Amino acid sequence: MNNNKIKIFAILSLLLLAVSISSVAALSPYDGAVTTNIAVSSSGTCTVVDDYGVTYVIQGTPGATGTITTDVSTANPQPSAVSPDGVSLTHFIIVTFDMNAADFTQAQITIPYTDSDMQGIQEPYSIYKYVPATDTYTQLAAVVDTNAKTFTITVTSVDDPIFAIGGATALAQTGGVSTTMWVALAASIVVIVLLVVVGVWFFKRSPS
Numbered sequence: 001m002n003n004n005k006i007k008i009f010a011i012l013s014l015l016l017l018a019v020s021i022s023s024v025a026a027l028s029p030y031d032g033a034v035t036t037n038i039a040v041s042s043s044g045t046c047t048v049v050d051d052y053g054v055t056y057v058i059q060g061t062p063g064a065t066g067t068i069t070t071d072v073s074t075a076n077p078q079p080s081a082v083s084p085d086g087v088s089l090t091h092f093i094i095v096t097f098d099m100n101a102a103d104f105t106q107a108q109i110t111i112p113y114t115d116s117d118m119q120g121i122q123e124p125y126s127i128y129k130y131v132p133a134t135d136t137y138t139q140l141a142a143v144v145d146t147n148a149k150t151f152t153i154t155v156t157s158v159d160d161p162i163f164a165i166g167g168a169t170a171l172a173q174t175g176g177v178s179t180t181m182w183v184a185l186a187a188s189i190v191v192i193v194l195l196v197v198v199g200v201w202f203f204k205r206s207p208s
Contacts, residue, residue: 033071038099040064054093055110066099077162082136089128089137089164091117097158110152113165121167127151130162137164 034051038058046058050070071094083089091113097104111127118125125144128137140163143152155161 033069033094035067035069038064038066038068040103044105053112057108057110059105059107060099061103061105064099064103066097066103069096069098070094071096076164078130078135078137080135081130082134083166084128084137084139086168087126087128087166088121088169089166090119090121091165093163094160095155095163096160099158101158104158106154106156108152108154110150111163111165112148112150114149118165118167120170121165122170123167125151125165125167127153128164128166130164137166139166 036048036050036056038046038048038056040046040058040060040062042062044059044062046060047056048058048068049055050068052070052072054070056068073092073094074090075092076089077092077094093111095109097107113125123146127140127142127144129140130136131138140153144150145152151165153163
């Protein structure tokens with residue numbers, strides 16, 4: 001086997017590996033925090049929809065400006081916090097209001113979710129807020145639209161809130177593998193097969 005063959009095969013392998021990694025990474029729509037500008041209108045309201053589809057309707061001082069940062073994760077940002085008995089939490093949303101607290105009156109937040117976001121829990125779903133003073137997650141009053149798959153809540157403080165969607169543990173999924181994991185596994189298998197096929201074809205086609 002000459003050096004050129006080795007180099008070409010190595011390049012093909014790296015390209016296929018890069019495609020595989022990109023495909024698996026694309027399975028999750030949540031890849032970091034997104035920041036959205038706020039500008040309160042003369043009527044005292046501001047409505048923005050961020051890149052995660054979270055809608056904020058803010059009431060405050062006309063002319064006030066700032067930003068909202070939304071970070072969505074499947075990992076609990078407060079793993080030591082106590083959750084309500086019999087409730088499993090998922091789809092954690094960390095909201096940071098960067099604006100003058102005196103200019104903020106309240107914000108109505110509409111949080112969308114998908115079936116894949118609810119892996120491991122079953123309906124009825126509820127939304128919970130992290131309470132730092134007690135290191136607990138407490139259920140919030142919310143308007144739940146199961147058809148649109150949204151929760152709508154109201155906050156009256158710019159204190160960085162952490163929310164989570166909760167429900168009873170889905171027994172059928174306990175100890176199982178999520179759909180996302182199955183897709184990632186399938187993508188990895190496809191890449192391995194492609195590498196083998198390309199390698200066999202290349203070395204058969206090219207003389208040593």
